[in-house]
Amino acid sequence: MKKNLLRQWQKRGTVLSLHSVLFVALFIMCLPFLWMLSTSFKTSSEVLKFPPTWIPHDFTFENYVELFKAIDFIHPFYNSVIIALVSVILSVIVCSLAAYAFAKFNFKGRDKLFMVLLGTMMVPGVVMQIPTFLLMKALGLINSYTGIILPGIASVGMIFFFRQFLSTISNDYIEAARIDGAGEIRIFWSIILPMMRPALVAQGIFAFTASWNSFMWPLIIATDDRFYTLPLALTQLDGQHASNYGLSMSGAIVVIIPLVILFMFTQKYFLNSMNIGGVKE
Amino acid sequence: MATVELKQVTKEYPNGYKAVHGIDLQIRDGEFMVFVGPSGCAKSTTLRMIAGLEEISGGEIYIGNRMINNLPPKDRGIAMVFQNYALYPHMSVYENMAFGLKVAKLPKAEIDKRVREAAEKLEITELLHKKPKEMSGGQRQRVAVGRAIVRKPDVFLFDEPLSNLDAKLRVSMRIRITQLHKELQAAGQTATMIYVTHDQVEAMTMGDRICILNYGKIMQVDTPLNVYNYPQNKFVAGFIGSPAMNLIQVRVIKTNGGVNLRLADELELTLPPAKAQYLLDYDGKTIWFGIRPEHISLVNADDNTTGSTIHGAVEIVEQMGNESYIHFSLNGVSLVARTAQFGSQTLQQGQDRVAFRFLLEHCHLFDLDTEENIGLK
């Protein structure tokens, strides 16, 4: 009886310390976001108040209003959305087509070609960026959507992911469709693509995030602020409005929130997409 | 006219493996032909060459009068049912069945009519809106057959369509497919069927004729009963029938009256004249002697009919309820007898000197080298 009670207390202690550790970690992980969020709703006078406040006294939207009215944050937002959407759609199409060929067609040199492509995943992005910049310059594509989007469409990682997925789909479906009289393109469109849905969604979200957050390439290729994406516009906030933290925090929130929402709704798919390579063996 | 004819068909896979070595086969219009054979004997490969899913390395295949070697699957007038059904998982049953017709650009009304007719025939009308995931194995199986029917093909191809079902369903589906074959024929449709299986019960019960394959070669093509009663070679003899035919090596010994077969050591059987006549040239040679388990019967221990009764030791008795399999040995050679006799129940393992009578007029004799049946020429 006594022993039982002791055990129970011991267990309670474990549970308590376990959760304290986790909540402290959670606080550290989320601290910047909480602070950002709180600051973005503060008046400029409250922002720098010392000691700092967590909950805004005078709750205000003025930072957001200014962000979109006074300084043009709408334009970069629009750019980011367009670029991310177009990138995702084109990427998913191009990569799923190629992955299908690599997974289900037999052709000479297929596996060697694929190994070469996989090998390039080790090459740091910056290696390609310099020649690509010069190429874009020569083509007159500096400061253009095309210049920002085009180099990122074909992704070896995505092709690899799709190929892995496709290799789990039985060839029987393809053969059944062939007997049903469907041509190669029809088979891909009506049979394969619908079956790839989870993979498409996962990689689509992944690509959207990557495009939305990409910084170095737009930084290199978009020198005119008409083509600025959100991250580039944010760096402007850092420079020009240095002391106006309310404004820059609301800017940061605007950049972060869409992905957080996307993440919340698509957690399952998103987590799937990063589960590649590891774990199973 | 949906005859199917294979002329010297061969298959060599890209990796150099020769799977099919020159097959000649004629399948009649409306015939139900079963391909059977051990795993890896190229049943699927042959079927897939007929379907157009696998390239034909050599020889010719005709459907009707057309040489179809270079036609794509859709132009061959065939439909196929796959082992794992290959129902498109994102389509409803209706869409699955309609897909091929849609691809062929049939009018909507015609598609609808055909799908509903087929669904009725297979009793899957209530399932039409369901997705494959939501159905049992047997239902999926029927849908797969339905998808084949709606195409109104000249030739149906089945690749082990029942092997994923449990034993009971397998029996009922087996009957259903046989019925379907009869119905289609009665309705005046051509319904040549080629059916791949490794289950010999399916082969025996379903086929008009059976084609037995081994290592990419045809071993025998004939009606089920002929294959059972007159196996052309040792392979067919051993493959068809369950429990399998007893096959043992024996020495042929000519006696003044006829021919004896020497089993182990001193044991000898005397062949009836009808069989003995084939072995005149075999004196002193070793041959394969085959006898089906049902042609060995238990007799009273004091039965001493020389030449056909031998005493052996019982090893194991398998009780099937309606009959029993008695595994026994004759000086080290293991044999099986199959009997419905009540007396078998009292047999015990290790029991010695049990008398077995061999019904030698039913035995088969195979050449040691060619393994051909010596009595069939």
Next chain:
Amino acid sequence: MKTNLRSLLFFLSPALILLSVFLLIPIGAAVYMSFNKIGVEALIDPQTISFVGITNYTQIIFHDELFRKALLNTVIVLVIAMPLTVALSLSLAVLINSKLTKFSSLFRVGFYLPAISNTIAVALVWKWLLNGDYGLINYLLSLVGINGPQWLTNEHTAIFTIIMLVVWKGIGPNTILYMAALSSVPDSVKEAAEIDGASAWQRFIKITVPMLAPTTTYISIMLLIGYLQLFEEPFMLTGGGPVNSTTSIVMLIYNEAFKYFNFGYASAISMVLFFIIFAVSLIRIKLTKLGS
């Protein structure tokens, strides 16, 4: 069935063309450029490109102080941040996976937040939070009586601040990878060890950790490739300073190429970086093989 060429081209050519133009050819071009002197004039007049052999490389390896500094910085980040990220991810994964833990999905989402958040946006707030004089962090520390350092503006601490931030960002995804891996360790194995009398800690070290080895290898290689390409954090938070104490290799390349327009020289550094990544990954893989 033999594949016909037309449909093969239909499926393959869009990706192959793009990959050739933006991946394979640029890699080749970078190799070529690294043996040349290519300045800003080359943008107008390609005639000004001159072949210089391995001069760029000898310059980088033997004479470039800044490269040495950047290499050192990058290596420091790698050597400290990688094990730290792995250890923290694994610990958190174990804690969240514990049967006693409630709200596990809250933690999962919360820990993941830094990973999906835009680095630039996050850098803005960190820069402020970590301000030595009026930042929130030092204020919070002062509440418990600690006198916080000048996080980003001190030559000796800045690099460690950067390390903290990359670890902070890297924990989430790897925690989730570890969680998935942990739940795929069969209970029966752990139970067998428990019956053999192993303590919880022994079970963890002797059974769980070795069974996670493939995941750990994968995570380390991914981290290593990522950390060696460190760019955004120093670019935003310190601009490489103070006194180049946080300049990373990629930052150096960026500056050489797009600030000073030494395209040839920058390409040479990028090739050196590639070799470093390649070599270190290889070593990491060899280590795994030795271990097993």
